[in-house]
Amino acid sequence: MGTSSEVKTALGTRHLPSKSGDYLTEETAIHPSYPLYATRKRHCCHGSDGFTVISVCFFVLTSAITFALIIQIHYGSPEVTPHGAVATDGEKCSHIGIKIMQEGGSAVDVAIASLLCMTVIHPHVIGPGGSGVMLVHDHKSNQSVVIDFMSDIPSSHKSEVPLQQDTGGRSIGVPGLLRGLEYAHSKYGKVPWSSLFTPSIELAREGFNVSAHLEQSLKRLNVTQVDGITPFEKTFFPRGLMLKEGDFLKRENYADLLETISINGAESFYALDFGVEELKALRAAGSDIHVRDFENYKVRERSCIHMTMEDYTVITAPAPFGGPQLLLALEMLRNSNLTQASPALLYHSFIEAIRRSYRSFVELAVVEEPSLENVTQQLLKSNFNTSIDSTITPADPTVLAISDQAATTVSVIDTFDQYVAAVAGLGSFFGSRLMTEHGILFNNHLSNLPNSPLPEKDEFSRVRPLSLYTPVILTDYKQVCGERVVLSSPEVGAAAQIISQLIIRQKNLIDAIAQPRLTVKPGVDEVYREDFGEGAKMPADATNSLKAMNHSFEVLHQPYASVNGISKIKDNLVSMSDIRGGGVAHRLESSPKT
Template identity: 60%
Template sequence: MTLGGSNTANGFSGGDYLSEESVLRSYPLYPTRKRRCCNVAGDGFTVISACFCIFTTALTIAFVAQLNYGSPEVTPHGAVSTDEEGCSRVGITIMADGGNAVDVAVASILCMTVVHPHAVGPGGSGVMLIHDHKTNSSTVVDFMSGVPYSHKAEEEQPSPTDGKSIGVPGLLRGLEYAHTKFGKLSWRKLFSPSIDIARKGFVVSAHLEEALKKSNVTQVDGVTEFDKTFFPRGIMLKQGDFMQRENYAQFLEIVAKHGADSFYALNFGVEEINALRENGAEIYVRDLDTYEPRERPCIHMSLKNMSVFTAPAPFGGPQLLAALQLLRNSNLTTHLPLSNFYHSFLEAIRRSYAGFVSLADAEEAVLQNMTNELLSASSEWKDDRVTLADPNIFRLPEQTASSVSVIDTFDSYVALVAGLGTYFGSRVMTKSGILFNNHLSNMPPHTHPGDEQFSHSRPLNTYTPVIITDVHQVCGMRAVLSSPDVGAVIQVISQLLFQGHSLTEAIEQPRITVRPGLDQVFVEDFGDIDRLPGSVRNAITTKNTLQVLHLPYPSVNGVSKTKDKLVSRSDARGGGVAHRLEPASTHTVNITTDL
């Protein structure tokens, strides 16, 4: 894969695509050495006529090519969408400085670790889906939390705040891997904006306040780093409060200078190891030292003349594709009543989850085959009745994360999702302001204690990066979507492809949340989001108990491009604002905000 014309990697690939920038080649149309094509002895008129014909023919070819493929002189433009306007601005500034989609995604998520520490941080993990539209090649960088070597089979899932729920963090090594292989700008440059924000301070968002409320912290002793950070002087942080993170700024400076190993290596990891061990975690120096990201091929399907690319297990991609298979079998059309449409969502999400969760205890060697079997089976499910899964089915804790979607000036796309598991992860926090994940609470009881092959496997989660491209038209609609919640992505893609909504409309449509194995359906009741119509609510309640979903809601952030037209949208549920790099004049660019 080539990102910004500087790096390559193997991944899923198709035919060679022409891009909007490919009319003018980097090589000459004709050899540079002189050719004597006009040397006709003794006939000056013939020489002039021949040269004139060649010139006009070449001009005509270039003109036709420009009409077909667009102008090669288009001012560079791109977009980034996150859950925080300031972090979208950081990303677009990196793009304006010549960074590609990977650079932008890395800088943006680093910013999110500062302002949304409840959702993402160096103690967390994630996934990055990278697509180069010029070569039609994709790859997935998997930096999900690893299972410690000393992990033993448990009779029950560890609770989210149990130290045994902490997996080996993958965020920094994953970002460094992606940047080293695909990035353009220096590693240190990507850290600079976040260091400034952490040191100078920022305003607490509504999302952080709502996450604190949802965490149900009932007693604060003011002793732990968690209490000192989020309950200063015993008072919970609220939206609009001013927050500075000097200790975290110092940590970021060290990582910017020395790389991800400064977090994982023993000479800087003593603090982290002590904090982990004191809270019952099973992580040792060996786990941090040997953790490595994994580059995987993406999985994909064709739907409504579009290719849908996503990440394989342990991420939410298999459930997404299985659900889309079910929805395709339902023969959804724009003429169906909305109640039928949401009924189909219920069926697709419940049934696809039942298959997806079967991958939770799969060993790495058989994971791909099991995924293929799930997708094959889902294409045959045509029963239109909504059937509840076994109430004893294994349930993943409600996942949260930060998501970043990018289309850059080189026509490269990135969907990134990274998080701590549930809000605030395990709540184990170091003096440097690092919260650790609780991803091992996503693991069911298993039968692989002490198995070296099982160690450093990845627990199942619902992080879902998606890239959509037009099968037939190179410059047709392309979309980048990212979310911690696969059910939300299923609904957005369905609104986009089955209902024909625009990206903005598809993201902002009312959504439902389904809990596996239960007859409960949760609906949003947020003032800035259109509520679910009464006819749909009535239809749902005939077979389900309807409940209100409490804030904060999982968001889906997206960017789309059709020909040269960009649309960027940060989901109102996440509270963010997207930014675009747009041509303002012949010689300047303008950073615009998606309102």
């Protein structure tokens, strides 16, 4: 793996001086409750003789201290500046996050500020009407936790009554985004709650240029004419014309909402100032959500799940998120001897692993909450040592089809060695398409529920809709100072392909994210290929070989799922924003020597 000093991009690296003398390093977008470690002491020294190791380490330590004291006496105290990184789908949001880090914010603070910024510039993907997950890992104390703020099922919702469509009022789950961010801040925040909102409030009031990602998402709607009456139309089709990349957009009403939440907390969204507006819009659209559903919403902490793969521990989120499917897919790939496999065999294995693991994963959709952890562990154990052969598994049209997952992803490593992988969104692009006057788009997460009765809906047994949101942290379980990777993905398939490229094919983070990816959709035999430039296409010989194996392909139109990541080896950082999301990652580093 390359270190940050070895990473060069086509556009180079810009250094932006800050008041404190640190530099904000901008990296250009690249084209294309587990046993956390063994119980032995964590260290970077290795040897077969424990006494020898201790003696050598003691000698090195005392020599280093003596040398440092001599240097300090002769030259004075050196200034050592910690550094960190953030990768998001928006350059402005990465910049906001790194400024929060510079002001002493934790990785959780940075993630919250970055997500809030994304609610401003990418309202089609994330907003207060959405939900998500945050995986937090403290590398020094070796502790991890999953913060689950996925949408809840309204108490009066009857899942056995099929939805007529994937959008609309009945598709809306009780949103958890703001409650989840507030909960995470209460546990891990270091800067005031209101300070995390200020940059996004200013951005919404002052305005910003529409991204290519937003324009591409609007094109997917295939809307040819609008009346410009609803808040949705007024926002995305001002004066009857669809927003296009580069258009200037202000969101002053949304800024008012953010300001209220920054002062009064998440409760102001759920029950106070804007509650009447929300509930009126929800009821008018046929939603099953009542006041009590907002009041009863609770953030859940979950234990992470994990597996070992080569020298890495793969840490991820349990159900209702995509972690179980990810581990199932990686288990199949690990056992399939892909180190020297041809590109065609590699991509065939990706397709099969994603399709087969999905079929097992969706069985968790109807498991009662108290049994979810045990059933998940049984599912993972039952697939141990499975592998991929040359067989093509036909798609099963009867399985629960989770809709295309649109979400924004944020990865952070801070100056305290806290790592955060966060994924949050509205479900599919534009969620339910129901929007309030203050710019709140509601999710459509209930479109992922099975058409069968769910367990009793009390606080302890209530399930949450399955989601493919997949936060991941990789650590070298042999060396504390070995490679650590933070990845956040809106879907399992992308995460599985990148992790396999990293671990099995031993590619660096930049190349692993930039590799062409395939999308496998539930219940569909066709495999979807990306098509956004020659450099990101699969090699023609690999495509032809896969077709010869009877795989069939369709073109996947933009926008694509983006996976943002950060790699750290010792103190060297590489931060990566996936070009698929259009973002730019930023790093906080010590000033370069002059």
